[in-house]
Amino acid sequence: MSTLEPTPEGFRSGFVALIGRPNVGKSTLINQFVGEKVAITSPVAQTTRNRLRAILTINKAQLVFVDTPGIHKPHHLLGERLVNTSKKVIGEVDSILLIFDGNEPPGSGDSYIVKLLKGQNIPVTIVLNKWDLVTENQRTDRIKEYISFFNNTGWNFFCCSAINGKGCDGLIQKISSTLPVGPLLYPSGVTSDQPEEILMRELIREQVLLNTREEIPHSVAVSIDRIEEMTASKKKGVSKKRIAILATVLVERKSQKGILIGKGGSMLKKIGKGARMQIQKLLNGPVYLELFVKVVPDWRSKPARLAELGFGEK
Numbered sequence: 327m328s329t330l331e332p333t334p335e336g337f338r339s340g341f342v343a344l345i346g347r348p349n350v351g352k353s354t355l356i357n358q359f360v361g362e363k364v365a366i367t368s369p370v371a372q373t374t375r376n377r378l379r380a381i382l383t384i385n386k387a388q389l390v391f392v393d394t395p396g397i398h399k400p401h402h403l404l405g406e407r408l409v410n411t412s413k414k415v416i417g418e419v420d421s422i423l424l425i426f427d428g429n430e431p432p433g434s435g436d437s438y439i440v441k442l443l444k445g446q447n448i449p450v451t452i453v454l455n456k457w458d459l460v461t462e463n464q465r466t467d468r469i470k471e472y473i474s475f476f477n478n479t480g481w482n483f484f485c486c487s488a489i490n491g492k493g494c495d496g497l498i499q500k501i502s503s504t505l506p507v508g509p510l511l512y513p514s515g516v517t518s519d520q521p522e523e524i525l526m527r528e529l530i531r532e533q534v535l536l537n538t539r540e541e542i543p544h545s546v547a548v549s550i551d552r553i554e555e556m557t558a559s560k561k562k563g564v565s566k567k568r569i570a571i572l573a574t575v576l577v578e579r580k581s582q583k584g585i586l587i588g589k590g591g592s593m594l595k596k597i598g599k600g601a602r603m604q605i606q607k608l609l610n611g612p613v614y615l616e617l618f619v620k621v622v623p624d625w626r627s628k629p630a631r632l633a634e635l636g637f638g639e640k
């Protein structure tokens with residue numbers, strides 16, 4: 327490991343898990359905290375599959391965020407692994423953010439998460455996200471609903487909006503104070519420890535979900551087949567490098583393949599264009615992206631496939 331910069335006295339550092347039901351805004355919050363796109367977001371629930379880490383370094387602390395898949399009832403093998411991952415994450419972190427969609431009252435399904443966390447000796451901060459959607463009139467009642475739901479836990483509450491950033495600074499200060507005194511865990515300029523290939527895969531999957539919505543359910547995965555550097559053009563004798571990426575989108579049914587490709591290839595083109603723009607931002611340079619679609623029936627129940635796509639047992 328490389329030598330890290332010295333840290334001032336009293337500096338705090340540690341791992342922070344973001345826990346919450348699907349779609350409450352965990353990924354959006356991470357991106358808002360870090361100020362860069364490190365986690366993919368979409369209006370479709372259960373977007374997050376990998377334990378994405380984002381790193382935020384401020385004057386007095388370094389916060390390493392672990393983005394967990396939404397804790398929910400497992401429906402199949404993939405679901406089970408997601409839940410197991412979440413439970414494992416809880417035992418490995420220094421602080422927990424329990425995130426809710428503040429625009430909704432707490433539900434009976436949320437008791438499961440509370441029960442899971444109550445037995446652990448880790449600081450928990452409750453975040454009522456999407457506060458921009460809650461009207462002034464509703465706010466007091468909504469807070470009361472949550473306070474009575476979390477009766478006797480002693481956990482702190484924060485209301486914020488991951489979309490416009492309101493309330494996020496105070497939240498970060500609060501989380502920092504829950505971390506142990508410790509040195510930098512990563513160099514201060516680093517915001518993600520994910521290999522670029524995983525981020526690329528996620529950016530492509532994000533475009534699939536954004537463009538197809540409910541038509542393509544979560545039975546979609548992306549594999550990056552090849553990444554090559556090529557010389558794009560020669561201007562004034564200076565050659566410009568371009569990254570060529572070949573990737574495959576895996577679906578479970580033939581009908582889904584049809585939807586993904588679209589009329590005359592129009593949908594795949596749209597997905598490819600959106601993904602290319604995002605990957606160009608990630609790599610900070612021109613990208614050539616070619617997408618293929620492949621049908622692999624029931625890939626979510628095949629352990630070998632899951633391992634290949636990065637969802638193996640850890």
Ligand SMILES: Nc1nc2c(ncn2[C@@H]2O[C@H](COP(=O)(O)OP(=O)(O)OP(=O)(O)O)[C@@H](O)[C@H]2O)c(=O)[nH]1
Nearest residue numbers: 349350351352353354367368372373374456488489
């Ligand atoms: N209005 C509003 N929308 C938000 C806010 N935070 C997130 N959203 C939206 O909510 C949707 C879900 O956000 P994500 O960040 O993908 O949610 P997630 O919790 O990571 O979802 P999973 O990966 O499924 O667990 C997206 O459409 C976001 O734009 C917020 O503070 N205000």
